[in-house]
Amino acid sequence: MAKTHVTATINGEETEFLCDGQQTMLDVLRDEMGLTGSKEGCGSGDCGACSILVDGRLVCSCLMFGAEAEGTDIMTIEGMADGDKLHPLQQKFLEHAALQCGFCTPGVLVASKALLDKNPNPTEEEARYWLAGNLCRCTGYDKIIEAVMDAAAEMRGE
């Protein structure tokens, strides 16, 4: 089977990879690039644990073929912190204990970043609807929402 050669920017670095026609972007990230922060919860776009940004747009990496990444700019959870300095969302998730098992957390963080990039001052309702595609079995969501709202306030300088 002929593989597709893909060049994409992943977390700021120009990256090349080969993939076949049934590999999703999630398969490529985890199996070819060793970027295992993005999780496979369902593999069908229901849970959001594999959320990434493609050209700034929030998508499930399990619902995108790796071959579609040609020429795109991709951000995964591994690109969220600035070296050792956590992103404000990551810091607030720790402070609010907005996670327990942590499996959904990378996806929730990436989705939350996409929300605040687009809308720095969301209402709680907007945040809850935006994150409706990120399932969490542990927290009951309240702590996640508290952390997102707190991070948003801090990023606005309040």
Added chain:
Amino acid sequence: MYAPTFAAPQSVDEAVRMLGADGAKPLSGGTDLIVQLKSGRNRPAAVVDLKKIPGLVGVEETSDGFVIGAATAGAQLGEHAGLVAAYPGIVEGAELIGSTQVQGRASLAGNLCNASPAADSIPCLAAAGAIAVVVGPNGEREMKVSEVPAGPGRTNLAKGEFIKCFKLKKPTANSSDAYLRFIPRTEMDIAVVGAGVNITRDGSSGPIKSATVWLGAVAPTIVEVDASCIVGTSLDDAALAKLDAAAQSVCNPIDDKRGTVEYRTKVAGVLARRAATIAFKRAGER
């Protein structure tokens, strides 16, 4: 191991040639196709990504109305202020599909050609009289959006044909639309019933001049409701009751875990009334 070939043609002609091959499937957002491919329900020999073709992604406002690329994602529709103002119902239908993540990919053409009777973006497209521009081995042709679905999972497109774009006419004065669906949850579910209504009023405070109503999820394809009973009215209670009855009369739904035949039929009448009320109000504001 199964793996389809992958190609991302740069032109419609190239895509037509590739999709003429046996087992080739067009890819736009992939939110249905990839799930079907992974589950084994759909195993195309070739996947042809249409998104690199100029014009296949994006909304263009023209002097006649709007041209929407077939592979344009729901989120992109919601970001086009002109389209949201002209056809709020079409946009709200598209933006109800799946999660934020799914809306970043899922397209109108995919929603139409996946041919689920419950597809949320289709009733309002049909109510607006949207045209699908179809290309294939025999050239280009136009179809009404309402003529594309043939039944669950089946379309009236011929072998090798795919949708290039949708055309929406410029809305007339005092016209607008609305879409409502019922789901048991607040988000992330498949419509039990959907209702799309497009209304034109005779002046901003006048009665209804014309109305088009389509229902989803109550028959093998979307179905049109005879909305002549509300034309000439200002949606008083008697007119709404007639619309409710007209909507119920065209329902031919299935019984399943989401709703019984009786329940779906009853809800169809309710949603037709409510969506008409919203569209009527919006039409007066334009």
